[in-house]
Amino acid sequence: MMTGWWLRRKRNRIKEAEAGRLDCAGIMERLYEYIDEELDDPRLVSAIRDHLEKCKVCFPQYEFEKAFLRFLAQRGANGAPPRLRRRIFQRLLEEESQS
């Protein structure tokens, strides 16, 4: 228990320090987590948002990464073929009539 609490406190301190002095390298390290909305510290989120708004180096890369992820979401999907759907419904009917 003690260890968990101590680790959490230590981690929080690191987060605070991080939010205080985020340079471009630090932003790049957390960029995906920021885009994915997976950062749980609101101070870190707003620090990154502020940096991105002002930084001419990071902002274009942020936009680029977002475009890439949008592209993946649109083009990476393959729906189940109707043939498979029929096959599965058929198989489930058989399964039901047994048992």
Add this chain to the structure above:
Amino acid sequence: MAQKKAAHSEGFEREALVHLDTLYNVALRLTGNAADAEDLVQETVLKAYRAWDMYERGTNCRAWLVTILRNTFINQFRKQSKKPASVQFDSVEDVSIFESVQDRDPAGSFFRHIVDEEVTRAIQELPEDFRVAVVLSDVEGLSYGEIAEILGVPVGTVKSRLFRGRRRLQRRLYEYALEMGYIG
């Protein structure tokens, strides 16, 4: 009795079968071909149907199904005698391609010209650990926590697999776009 059975399958259809597209997409990325993917999905759905009474209502059904699918794949479909070699560390692959394109195509509009087959191939060429994380996150929209649960790894591992998987995928697509002359 018959009524109970009908309710059973109705619930299954309503809650589980709506995730068929997700299951197929993940299966396709794992097996690499449509025939195996279809068999894997069917096997998964049957297992889930038989275990439906064990499924805890109100929990994440999609994650539950993908977990069954992944375990079925590992046990029955990965025919190779050994696990695929663990991922080699190659830091060059992890560098962003943004620097290479920022002068010519900072908005990444070259992505749009890439044909679907090439996207599929590039995803397929990723090491399995990276591939699964990228597909679950970026195609299927699962959270880091859900992916960690499915894969049985810490969230930090999901983050690093995603980071490296995305960077590698970008690089592969960028190299293809260069070859095809999509980047001026």
